[in-house]
Amino acid sequence: MIRVERVGPLATIQDLGRPGWFGSGVGTAGAADRAALRLANRLVGNPEGAAGIEVLLGGVELRAQRHLTVAVTGAPVPTFVDDRPVGIASVLEIDEGQCLRLGLARTGLRGYVAVRGGIDVPPVLGSRSRDTMAGIGPEPLRPGDVLPVGAPPRTHPIVDVAPVAPPGDEPLTVRVLLGPRDDWFTAPGDLCAGEWTVSADTDRIGARLDRRTGPPLRRRNDRELPTEGVALGSIQVPPSGQPVVFLADHPITGGYPVIAVVVDADVDALAQARPGSRIRFRRC
Secondary structure (H helix, E strand, C coil), X not given: CEEEXXXXXXXXXXXXXXXXXXXXXXXXXXXXCHHHHHHHHHHCCCCCCCCEEEEECECCEEEECCCEEEEEEECCCCXXXXXXXXXXXXXXXXXXXXXXXXXXXXXXXXXXXXXXXXXXXXXXCCECCCECCCCECXXXXXXXXXXXXXXXXXXXXXXXXXXXXXXXXXXXXXXXXXXXXXXXXXXXXXXXXXXXXXXXXXXXXXXXEEEEECXXXXXXXXXXXXXXXXXXXXXXXXXXXXXXEECCCCCCEECCCEEEEECHHHHHHHHCCCCCCEEEEEEC
């Protein structure tokens, strides 16, 4: 139903993940920016958890093999139907043979394409999400792939376009709760002092941070921490002192102390922070 003509840096199929498999060593995965996927699905009348396409930076071209209703949300990528520019976060009707083209995002990191009926690839452990760390779920998209589309739901789109706030000014303020291992650091509050920048070494597993301004994070000792569970948004600090904020494909256990956890409502915004973005943590 959809032929992949071109792929940019990375494009994967994502829904809202596969919860309930931690006991088997499998994480939740799913869309890195959950709110953006939910919005795209609501725009086309899908259930919020229907599978769509997560696009890193843009550069994707998708050709309709029948009439499709689609929406693009997330990072504000220039969007075209053939050569006609169209709005982001709007309901788009694409006829057979037409091509949905996504340019490169000027801000933000991840865009989302939802199609009415959802991307209907076979689920793995109850989800159609690609887990890049575990290597399960559908393979990343490649030119020539043909994606099936599910039957349209009984619900229908009820708006033509959704109001979407533009990205805020930097630094991005992210709320955190200190702990559970903040006592392993001489001054855990230093996490919220000064600014951090997102490293080039960042992906769906985690946003790696470099100190921009402010004091370094120092541990009280060199003890080893027994492996323990880590949650989405956990800020783990390895011996280098450069924190890693765990995102959608994070491991379910870790051996470095977690100094704080990002408030769930702010994880989606952090998933849109591209390398070089400035981050400031605020303690709740």
